[in-house]
Amino acid sequence: MNPIFYLAAAAAKKPEPALGLFVEKNVGAFFLMLFMTAVVWVMITRARGAKKIPAIRKIAGLDAIDEAIGRATEMGRPVHFSPGLGGVDYPETFAFFATLGHVAKLAARYDTRLINTHRNNYVYAIADEIIRQAYLEAGRPDAYNPDDVRYLSPYQFAYASGVLGIFQREKVAANIMIGYFYAEALIFAEAGYQAGAIQVAGTTSTAQLPFFVTACDYTLIGEEIYAGSAYLSKDPVLTGSVVGQDVAKIAIFALILLGTIVANFNNFGAKTNFLKDLLLK
DSSP: OOHHHHHHHHHHTOOOOBTTTBOTTOHHHHHHHHHHHHHHHHHHHHHHTTOOOOOOOOOHHHHHHHHHHHHHHHHTOOEEEEEETOOTTOHHHHHHHHHHHHHHHHHHHHTOOEEEEESOHHHHHHHHHHHHHHHHHTTOGGGOOGGGEEEOOSSHHHHHHHHHHHHHHHOOSEEEEEEEOOTHHHHHHHHHHHTTOEEEEEESOTTTHHHHHHHSSEEEEGGGGTTHHHHHHOOHHHHHHHHHHHHHHHHHHHHHHHHHHHHHHHHHHHHHHHHHHHHHO
């Protein structure tokens, strides 16, 4: 049959927008987005107004960052910070940016050398500016060393080899890894252990988390890395945003659980009626 006929038939069967506005099967997603937005907005407003909101639970890995930098300061050795292999389109990289600002401010305040390595040129450029700004805010712009923000290689294992060389030459006392990691995760963690560094790692990659848990002192698991900026900065907007998202997730989970129970009871009722009809016959 002529393909034009199929195209004409498909166009003729185009569904009408739900409620006159929405693409089919997207009504629920729209109202879900409105619900989450409303909850986040309420929590941000309450946090800005110094009103009580649920607290972010204690995260040992984030608390250990200050300890790691303090240890490096006492030993007179540098801190290494890696974002992994993620680009600027990875949400894990934005978690790295948020934590990097805090780490850089502490390094500037304590006069501790911070070595930040990269394999993505865009991430490198943004990180360079974040560190420069952190030193400026700490009142020590002269202490900023652009040579310590290093673009090593776009290739995975060339980048990993460069980081291992830094561990051996610089004898880093703290190794912080927050971002998206691939096969280099265990390589970094093992090299950091051999260098005697205290290690704090965090990623959402389920394939690499076991290596970090095994080889690092502290590990941030999954969404804990996204809470880092709010947890460390105590900024009300960031805190309200994190708390609002968690409250919305709990509400959605409760709704799913309720729906599952109702659906199972309905199915049970249908099966009971079927058996009753069968027995009566």
